[in-house]
Amino acid sequence: MTLVTGTAFHVPAPGRRPGDTPDFSKIEVPRAGETRKPAVDAPAGEVTDLAYGLVRVLDHNHQAVGPWDPQLSDQELINGLKTMVLTREFDDRMLKMQRTKRLSFYMKSLGEEAVAVAAAAALNDDDMLFPSYRQQGALIARGKDLGEMMCHCISNARDNLKGRQLPIHYASAEHNWFSVSGNLCTQFPQAVGWALASSYKRSNRIASSWIGEGSSAEGDFHAAMTLASVYKAPVVLNLVNNQWAISMFQGLSGGESATFAAKAIGYGVPGLRVDGNDFLAVYAATRWAADRARRKIGPTLLEIYTYRGEAHSTSDDPSRYRPKDEWRSWPLGDPIERLKNHLIGHGAWSADEHETWRAQCEERVATTWKESIGHGTLEEGPHAPTHTMFEDVYAEQPWHLRRQRQDLGV
Amino acid sequence: MSSEIKFGRAINQALRECMAADDAVIVIGEDIAGAGGSFGVTRGLLNEFGEHRVRDTPISEAAIVGAAVGAAMCGLRPVVEIMFMDFVTLAMDALVNQAAKMRFMFGGRASAPLVLRTPHGGGLSAGPQHSQCLEAWFAHVPGLKTVCPSTPADAYHLMKAAVADPDPVIFIENKSLYGASGPAPQAENAVAIGEAKTLRAGTDLTILAYGAVCRDALKAAEMLASEGVSAEVIDLRSLQPWDKDAVLASVARTHRLVVVHEAVRDFGPAAEICAHVAEFGFFDLDAPPERVAAPFMPPPFAPDLERVFRPNAEAIIEAARRSVS
Ligand SMILES: Cc1ncc(C[n+]2csc(CCOP(=O)(O)OP(=O)(O)O)c2C)c(N)n1
Numbered sequence: 155m156t157l158v159t160g161t162a163f164h165v166p167a168p169g170r171r172p173g174d175t176p177d178f179s180k181i182e183v184p185r186a187g188e189t190r191k192p193a194v195d196a197p198a199g200e201v202t203d204l205a206y207g208l209v210r211v212l213d214h215n216h217q218a219v220g221p222w223d224p225q226l227s228d229q230e231l232i233n234g235l236k237t238m239v240l241t242r243e244f245d246d247r248m249l250k251m252q253r254t255k256r257l258s259f260y261m262k263s264l265g266e267e268a269v270a271v272a273a274a275a276a277l278n279d280d281d282m283l284f285p286s287y288r289q290q291g292a293l294i295a296r297g298k299d300l301g302e303m304m305c306h307c308i309s310n311a312r313d314n315l316k317g318r319q320l321p322i323h324y325a326s327a328e329h330n331w332f333s334v335s336g337n338l339c340t341q342f343p344q345a346v347g348w349a350l351a352s353s354y355k356r357s358n359r360i361a362s363s364w365i366g367e368g369s370s371a372e373g374d375f376h377a378a379m380t381l382a383s384v385y386k387a388p389v390v391l392n393l394v395n396n397q398w399a400i401s402m403f404q405g406l407s408g409g410e411s412a413t414f415a416a417k418a419i420g421y422g423v424p425g426l427r428v429d430g431n432d433f434l435a436v437y438a439a440t441r442w443a444a445d446r447a448r449r450k451i452g453p454t455l456l457e458i459y460t461y462r463g464e465a466h467s468t469s470d471d472p473s474r475y476r477p478k479d480e481w482r483s484w485p486l487g488d489p490i491e492r493l494k495n496h497l498i499g500h501g502a503w504s505a506d507e508h509e510t511w512r513a514q515c516e517e518r519v520a521t522t523w524k525e526s527i528g529h530g531t532l533e534e535g536p537h538a539p540t541h542t543m544f545e546d547v548y549a550e551q552p553w554h555l556r557r558q559r560q561d562l563g564v
Numbered sequence: 565m566s567s568e569i570k571f572g573r574a575i576n577q578a579l580r581e582c583m584a585a586d587d588a589v590i591v592i593g594e595d596i597a598g599a600g601g602s603f604g605v606t607r608g609l610l611n612e613f614g615e616h617r618v619r620d621t622p623i624s625e626a627a628i629v630g631a632a633v634g635a636a637m638c639g640l641r642p643v644v645e646i647m648f649m650d651f652v653t654l655a656m657d658a659l660v661n662q663a664a665k666m667r668f669m670f671g672g673r674a675s676a677p678l679v680l681r682t683p684h685g686g687g688l689s690a691g692p693q694h695s696q697c698l699e700a701w702f703a704h705v706p707g708l709k710t711v712c713p714s715t716p717a718d719a720y721h722l723m724k725a726a727v728a729d730p731d732p733v734i735f736i737e738n739k740s741l742y743g744a745s746g747p748a749p750q751a752e753n754a755v756a757i758g759e760a761k762t763l764r765a766g767t768d769l770t771i772l773a774y775g776a777v778c779r780d781a782l783k784a785a786e787m788l789a790s791e792g793v794s795a796e797v798i799d800l801r802s803l804q805p806w807d808k809d810a811v812l813a814s815v816a817r818t819h820r821l822v823v824v825h826e827a828v829r830d831f832g833p834a835a836e837i838c839a840h841v842a843e844f845g846f847f848d849l850d851a852p853p854e855r856v857a858a859p860f861m862p863p864p865f866a867p868d869l870e871r872v873f874r875p876n877a878e879a880i881i882e883a884a885r886r887s888v889s
Binding site: 323475 | 594595598599602615616619620621622623624625626627650651653654689690691692693694829830859860861862864865866867868869872873879
């Protein structure tokens with residue numbers, strides 16, 4: 155064996171560590187409106203530049219500019235803004251409840267509200283969503299009862315999942331919302347399979363799914379991309395690059411040598427990078443991809459570029475691995491502030507209206523929480539009756555499980 | 565008297581010593597370097613051994629274990645962490661079809677001596693996809709070894725044995741044990757893979773357990789003693805290979821057997837053990853062997869449901885009473 159000198163191999167490391175001053179100067183932010191908008195039926199091979207662009211609509215003066223401006227009405231924008239604010243207030247309340255131990259676990263979507271809310275607005279309500287655990291905004295946008303969400307999170311008598319699932323792992327067939335899985339990325343191939351089945355049934359319903367950039371290392375991501383590409387599945391696949399996968403920065407997930415959107419190129423699928431903190435950009439890109447899907451042109455991968463504002467979950471302590479308050483310096487800003495300023499800028503909204511709405515949301519989630527715990531608390535119950543947990547393992551309870559239930563005196 | 569150490573710390577200490585003694589030992593997994601692992605087991609290793617030996621990997625269990633097989637074949641001793649045992653499904657091909665069979669398929673000329681650490685078990689209210697006990701799968705695969713310690717000292721010694729072992733070892737850590745303390749390991753008390761330990765001597769029946777439920781077995785034995793029943797408690801510690809001699813010898817003395825595990829009952833490790841005792845210890849038995857295990861269903865999330873789901877001391881006592889009645 156001949157020995158060579160030098161370092162063993164490359165180990166990516168984030169530029170910034172706890173205690174450092176946040177510094178995003180290495181992040182290139184193209185001007186809003188700069189990235190071109192191809193025709194909806196453009197072949198994948200002709201849009202490869204978009205994997206290195208950044209779809210942006212709102213400029214630094216909060217004006218909507220460029221070819222991607224979806225030209226939404228003020229009312230549509232106000233609805234989107236209101237849902238984002240409501241989502242943030244919901245998250246805040248739930249985090250507080252977790253801190254006081256009334257909830258065992260929670261995951262916030264701070265800074266990523268537009269990712270979910272704008273996508274929900276751009277898709278049809280009967281399109282099937284295969285979310286990860288950070289798209290609660292889309293479920294709220296679809297009108298899910300906040301009380302039901304809370305009741306699920308505390309597994310009380312009104313929990314539609316009967317105390318079986320972790321908090322925030324919502325499942326809501328009525329909202330065309332597939333159950334959140336605890337195992338990363340499994341939703342991607344499932345979304346492709348659902349989309350193909352929908353085509354087979356000659357339905358115009360499409361599927362959309364979300365994973366984080368960290369999850370794109372899983373085999374399921376690549377399997378889903380291949381499958382979607384081969385059959386030109388009517389699906390919109392979102393890869394939310396929020397820079398962090400628990401403690402691991404995006405470079406450890408493959409983001410150092412290429413963009414995540416660029417992964418799509420090898421599969422012959424359009425890959426677009428999108429400013430995830432720009433409601434209008436997320437809306438427009440989702441709409442473009444959804445139109446392609448509905449017109450049977452094929453799948454799209456959207457890299458939604460954003461920043462995870464909070465800890466990964468309530469079990470995680472980000473001060474161990476990244477500078478405190480880094481989110482405040484994120485060059486793409488806060489999605490709520492940006493849309494708010496845009497609306498204020500052309501007179502459709504005001505700071506007062508905004509604060510009034512925020513306060514209403516705060517009060518609404520507080521009241522809803524009180525109502526929800528009226529159906530039982532995590533500590534005291536009532537929960538789903540014990541005998542119910544033996545149900546639904548199979549369509550019919552097998553003899554051995556029935557026997558085991560009886561042995562447990564249930 | 566010896567000092568106390570926590571379960572997770574004991575594993576950490578074993579890893580540190582193995583790494584200090586041999587450059588070939590590396591540690592890889594998700595969030596294990598800077599963050600020190602979801603349960604803190606690898607904390608401090610990065611600073612001590614550097615980023616090439618203590619490595620955060622992309623989130624791909626298949627890649628992690630597949631790469632560990634490759635590294636093991638290149639002469640390293642990879643210790644892999646799979647964050648929750650539930651995620652090991654994604655690495656099964658590398659384990660079952662590759663690591664386990666390497667030695668056999670290469671005519672004895674290659675092997676994949678890796679250690680796969682992974683937490684199993686409930687009690688944290690972590691729901692159906694973060695609580696499972698899947699050890700029976702591994703114990704059923706020829707070529708893999710499987711261990712599941714119940715005390716910090718055993719965890720330390722078994723980790724050392726696992727790293728030194730020439731074959732792939734699945735090292736299972738029960739989540740509810742991480743916070744538990746026990747006597748610090750003594751170098752002279754090394755534990756070999758496949759060796760059970762008698763936790764409590766008794767004459768009327770044998771309670772066999774492994775992992776966290778050993779504590780329930782001891783609690784049950786204590787209660788049974790107050791009823792005048794003398795229970796022997798054996799901690800299996802290793803599932804593959806398992807210590808049939810210790811079990812058969814105990815049953816030959818007590819004539820009764822209760823096997824306890826947190827994994828679901830049907831086709832679980834207790835089934836193999838009971839079958840073996842029925843085959844080779846049949847005439848020593850005065851009562852049918854009993855099994856105490858979780859019901860055949862996914863672990864539920866809600867704490868009160870999970871309490872019913874998980875086997876406990878009361879269930880062991882009931883089984884023991886049935887056995888001696
Ligand atoms: C198969 C599998 N492996 C590992 C985990 C543990 N885990 C949960 S979330 C997470 C990080 C995911 O990061 P990313 O995909 O970037 O999504 P984000 O949380 O940033 O939204 C990890 C490693 C898991 N749940 N499932």
